Amino acid sequence: MKKLLIPALLSALLAACSTTPLPEDGGAPVESRSGASTGVTPVTAGGLDASGLPRELTDPKSKLSQRSIYFDLDKYEVKDEYKDLVAAHAKYLSTNKGFKVLIQGNTDERGSREYNLSLGQKRAEAVKRSLALLGVKDDQIESVSLGEEKPKNPGHDETAWAENRRADILYKAPDGRGEF
Template sequence: MKQLWTIAAIAVVLTACKSTPMNPAKVEDASITRPIAKEQSNANGNASDNINIKTVDIDTTKEAQLDAAELAKRQVFFDYDSDAIREEYKTLIANHAKYLLAHAQTKVVLQGNTDERGTHEYNLALGQRRAVAVKTALNFLGVPDSQIETVSYGEERAKQNCADVACGQPDRRVDIVYAGQ
């Protein structure tokens, strides 16, 4: 999972470089990210012979369209009792990272949420852990802490009268909220 994530990160960084070639910070990011990807590939036993190379297809027109659509997505959902970011949300997070890097004055609040099971304060702490997981992902893509605040609503915005794990799925999420919105 980490490997794919890193590759996605490279794709985003490369895309960022291509669309904004004048930004030296992003070139530096790319050079740092590349060896980590190789190391993780080796650790997982994949591509260790350097034969099975993964293709990163960069089509900037397509990316630009995707960005607009992905940036409109502001919710990252989680599994029960988990703060692991699911594969399907990595592009979404990467697009927000790209936006934040391009808009250094913009601040974002990551609001963690949980379902109703468990106590209020412990759920607040669990929601915080989810918010921190998204923050860490943004940090990894170069977004500084100064642009991010993590807070948690715990179970306070959860659907009421939801007793089982399935109906609580929409509640287990992090909302990405831009300042002033």
């Protein structure tokens, strides 16, 4: 059985330095895996959370726990304020090539459901392209749309609509566990 050193990040370090997703070994427990390939295998720092993902991706103190990118009405450009966030995810995915992400595009409730599905797809696709430009491999990313079907905010006003014009990044670990 082969032991792989798993990159780990202490949450304190993360909080102090949120733009540095590259991990250091903080002496956290190391998970032993059997049958792993020679590629980089991820992350167990302080254990996995319920989704089976490294804490680094789910700890609220980690920038990588921020998974939502918001869009303007009828727009699908990734706004400048999200460039750092996208870069952080790109860096994580480039370093951890066994991880995959599903980008789910969403829209507000107004208009045709099928047209909104395509609009949500365009938003997800914009995030996917941003990640790809930063070096993430195509086979690590799938962009899909939920259209208006899964509103985060069920309200019917401008506040709710703004919250629902969104793309979310969901992670899946190499062992298949994760958020999708």
